[in-house]
Amino acid sequence: METAHPTRCPAPPAAGQTRPAYRGRFAPSPTGPLHFGSLVAALGSYLDARAAGGEWQLRIEDIDQPRTVAGASDAILHTLDACGFEWDGEVLVQSRRLDLYHAALTRLQLAGDVYPCACSRREVATATSRRSIDGGLVYPGTCRNGVPAGRAAAAWRMRVPDGKAARMAFVDRVQGPQTQDLARDVGDFVLLRADGQFAYQLAVVVDDALQGITDVVRGADLLDSTPRQHWLQQRLGAPTPRYAHLPVVTNAQGEKLSKQTLAAAVDASKGSAVLARALSFLGHPVPAALQRAPHAEFWAWAIAQWSIARVPAVRGIFPGQCLPP
């Protein structure tokens, strides 16, 4: 997939060179145009980076090819540009980086951290009813000690630690202290799917490491994924960034806004008003005059005002609860 959007700032130092004090990123999946929910994540990560004098990079997470929509990536970049976001360096595109995910998987294979798995979804569902933290099933470990005779391996799974080592703890900058037991709440998770696609968990960890990301600011729908990412970082010898999980925008039923819940595309021609709405959602009410101000004026004000301590420490908000329509 080619994008027409040029690099607008000098490229940052390559991974391995001096690590910046702050480098953030926004990593949309091109499953549709930018909607209000993704704008909130973009705005929060951007302001946190710029208020810290840091860099902000963009990454298109299109490794899940069946979910990728043609043209969505360009549409997202176009909307961000029209809203006045300024990113550093090249836009990274995951579908062009498969070799890097392969290399990481090979490293985990050599270390015995992953194993081949022949189980279909149906077989897993027959073998267990134990629910995982994100609504799936905790893998019962059928192939942990080898694929059953006569079966062909289809996927590769990451071994999670047992016992006390399974307990992962971290302090999220917005949501506060978090703990998760990887064995009980998640189980051995897939890194290479049966359809040959790399899983989000592997690609995100590889890219955050290679891009030298110091700070991940994203939606709280990914809070429960973070311990998996910490575990992968440990096994790959990659540094662990700081994490901040912002409340996600929900509809009246409490479901995250997404293409499935028919979230409307952000209309960048509305000027600063839509940015102001996103900033108010994150606990920073915007004076009426600034809602009509040119982008440059809005951004200068927003960067000066930004304080992550003001972001509500909840996982989701229905905007009707807290914002004027």
Ligand code: GLU
């Ligand atoms: N690509 C993910 C999404 O659009 C975000 C991943 C991340 O920020 O780690 O929901």
